[in-house]
Amino acid sequence: MLPTNCQLFNGRSLFLSESINYRSLTDELLPNWQKNKSTIIRKANKPLLNQRLSQFIEEKAKPLDEKIIVINEAIKIGDNPYVKLKQKKDGSTIWTLPYTKKSPELNNPFYEKLPPVSIIRIMQFVNEKIYSYQTTLCKITVG
DSSP: OOOOHHHHHHTTOOOOTTOSSOOOHHHHSOTTHHHHHHHHHHHTTOHHHHSOHHHHIIIIIHHHHHHHHHHHHHHHHTOOTTOEEEEOTTSOEEEEOOOOOOOOOOOOHHHHTSOOOOHHHHHHHHHHHHHHHHHHHHHHHHO
């Protein structure tokens, strides 16, 4: 069983890799957090931090719920062409994304003009050029 963050924190096994000094996590955190929490949050000037959770849910989550309902209804009646519904043998419904065929890849006209060549022939050509280059380099060095 893996230890929880709380167990790691209390057992002093949790550390900050970006810390400048080797200190405990409590030393890295804001001093007297519980006592100064409201003052620190107010000074941060982030209205979202001062907002009650219930208010946040009401403002942010409810509109999302409404959008999810609209989207699900569109999928159910078939108005969404990007989602396909399938009935399983047990009667349940699953959704899938439609398979789109790959478009045939077009060759660059430059490459269409080149004749087909085997890999072995290409390797022989490269080997000949390398050997020619090495012998020329040796002649220049020695000669």
